[in-house]
Amino acid sequence: MTSFPYIERPRWTCALGGALAAAGNLPQTVPILHAGPGCAGNFAWTNNGAAGLAVTGQCLSLSVPSTNLQENEVVFGGLDRLSEEIVHTLEIMEGRLFIILTGCLPEVIGDDVESLVRDFKAKKVPLIHASVPGFLGDSYLGYEELLKTLFREVVKPSAAKDPALVNVWGVPPTLDPFWRGNILGLDELLKLLGLRANFFFGPQATLPGIKNSSKAALNIVVSGLYGRQAAEVFQNIHSTPYVLAPLPFGAGASERFLRLVGRALKIPSRKLSSIIDSAGTAHYTYLEPIVDVYNDMEAQRHALVVGDANYGLALTDFLAEDLGWVPELTVITNDVSSDQQNQLLDFRRQTGGTIPEKLIFEHRASQIKKMAEEIWPASGQKKYYNSRRPIFVAASSLERTLAADLGAAHLSLSYPVANRAILKRGYTGYSGGLSLTEDVVGACVAGR
Amino acid sequence: MTFFEAKIPPIRELRHPETALAHGALSCPSPKQYRSQKPHECPIFSQADRSFTQGSICPLLPALGIMCSLPKTVVLLHGAVGCGSCANGNNLNVRAGNAQRGRSSGDVVWLSTALGELNVVGGGEAKLGEALLEADRAFKPEVILAVSGCLPGVIGDDLDAIVARVQPQTKARLMAVHCEGFKSRFMATAYDVVYHALGRHLMPEPSKKIEKLPDTVNVMNVGSMGLVDENELSRLLAGIGLKTNFFPVFSDPLSFHQAAAAILSVSVCPTHDDYFLTRLEEQFGVPYIIHHMPIGIENTRLWLTDVAERTGRQKEAKKLIIKEEKELNLALKEFKPLLAGKTAFIAAGEYRSLATSSLLRELGFIIKGIRSFHFDQYAEVELEKLTRANQEFIYNVANVQPFEEANLLKRNPPDIFLGHWHGNSTAARLGIPTQVIYNSGYAYLGYQGVYDLARRLHRRLSHSSFYRRLGRYASLPYRSQWYQENPFSHIRNRGVQ
Incomplete structure (x- = not known):
């Protein structure tokens, strides 16, 4: 982690927020916050400006049960309040699974939530607990903690394995603003291999599927x-x-994804090649109509990519491989240790795909601006120089000012996305690649 | 000693112990009961709480709404990394507000000390000190607001001491703002903590001689009103020969001192303003009016008349009001036939919910129910206006709590629901057309506000297919049994009278 004394405009919220975004998107599940009085409100207001307008879920935003701890509980303990909250949640809220998420306050004052959960479990209440205080870390960590809790507490052991069944995760709800659509795109790819997939979150997930x-x-x-x-x-x-x-955005990455999964499941490579060939042919049938204009408008761009670990790599790869653009700088905005940075680079090398020309880890928008200005200094210098223009900024809504300063087209893709409405759109798979082409090229011709 | 001499402002519960009640309880089920029992004498109106609660809004959220709007200011959140991420939402308002004012619309600069486990054990003071220095160096702001979330309040970081220690080393003015969410149930405490910091640090020395600005009145703006509302109030006050000084939202922190030079301060929202108005009067002799919110025809008339009386401009005001009301009533004729007799349910901040209900009555609506985030002495006058008409309505005090709302709406659905930001989805998913009760891009205040809200309500009620279709297919997270129960069955009295 950074030793820097602050995070500039964090592009995530806390562990509790990440866990809530995930838990609130599990099927038939009611999260219960054991936390301060503003945590749920804070997440709702956060996502209002960051998640492609998507704030409300079945039991999200301000509908989520929450103990709203006050000074009294901070001094005398919050377990009685939590116990009461659980009892009434079971009376009022419709759900088959209840997940207590503990925030900063009960974790600091030392509420023994586990023992309370055991008491309810003894009465056959489907209740589990994830400890996700904000001081533990960011929302990605909260997402991961929630997954672990699910795997330990909800998934039933089974020795028998189904060769056509896979589980998929790594797309954190909300933090990936296109998570719903990205799940659909992944499902489409896995269906090409004849596989059924559990994604745990979103409208298609079921509780029996998870179990x-x-x-x-x-x-x-x-x-x-x-x-x-x-x-x-x-x-x-x-x-x-x-x-x-x-995360496979577009045709090139989808091909590698199919091969990687196919190999792991020992699908014969000839069969894989045939699947990939026909999927590619179908894909380019849809792309071909814009080839004339794409060429005539000189659509090839130099690019600045800013995103989290998933988006930073996936967007760079898509722009470089599918569109043949020139990503000059890739910024990954996670606050991660140097070990994790190396881990991510190894992962990129091992799984193929475009290795970014220049990759940096930086959370400070002010620093990203400085680095971009080094690559793209203000013009008017020499008569002949490589301007590396026109520029496209594939980033978050926080890079709008930077893009305007660079005279670049811009599209909000990674969290926070304030200026797009996102429902079912996703960029994974072949069809996601077409959507991403539409959006990226569309942003270039907005003034046409 | 005034409150402002203390480092930390009092929470609303302490500042208004007798009358600032009902942080979250059912108050008066009907006007009849209200008349027989003054709210603060009404046992069910006292500091009750609930045995089941849903997420709510803590003082940090609205406080950030004001702080993020201040130009040349860095907001440094001292807490876990999630605290203050609502600035993403505030940023929308700030970008729009700056654009409306013709300023460059950059993003809010907010930072988080992102306290971790080590800080929980060893404290976060050192990190805060370093962050203040670095923020000063990196952004060169005029002001840095060091804002505490819950965590420093529990681990015992002394925000004020750090700010005082670092201040000599920074160019920016540093201020501590205490927003520990667990300390107050009143979201409105937010306004006091921000005004406390501004009042302590940005006003002139009391000993300094202040040149008064003739004909200039302070108008305290709020985060929920946009430039269009400010322009309307300016227009009305200019109509009686007054100039306006709007603050604090979107105004340069280093210009706040001008407030001491005004001849009068006028509140737009009593929930919001009382703490700072008393400061301006005590310290700088600026008298104030805190009485009505200029939402609705009668309220605008009363608000303007109050100002006119205090500044000796009754004649001008009377003339202006007659002209304005005549013009407005004529314009409203287009909308009134459709609105007459329609039913409405309102849920929002204390004052806005009540004042907007009065406006709706003037348009011909029947009020079925009102939910306020809290209730205190300043709102009694507003509730009284509504009880005059002898129409029964539900009055429910709650910091959000949509489960009660869902129960109330399902029993007795209104034709339209007007709710706070993030407060409309329950009604909408039940198929009830909704209208957001504030949005800083639209007009709500003064005569222009009456007309514009009427226009938008007319549009919504005559084109509400989105809600009808949504209601047919969407669902809410409550068990069907819940709708059979008394909506207030989870309110209980803590025994505090």
């Missing part, structure tokens, strides 16, 4: 960072091996 996910023959973590530890936990308890795969 029986131990039958999966393979776990696929579509991230170099998020969900790795959870994969270890799953493997230890349920003996399902895992592979790490890059």
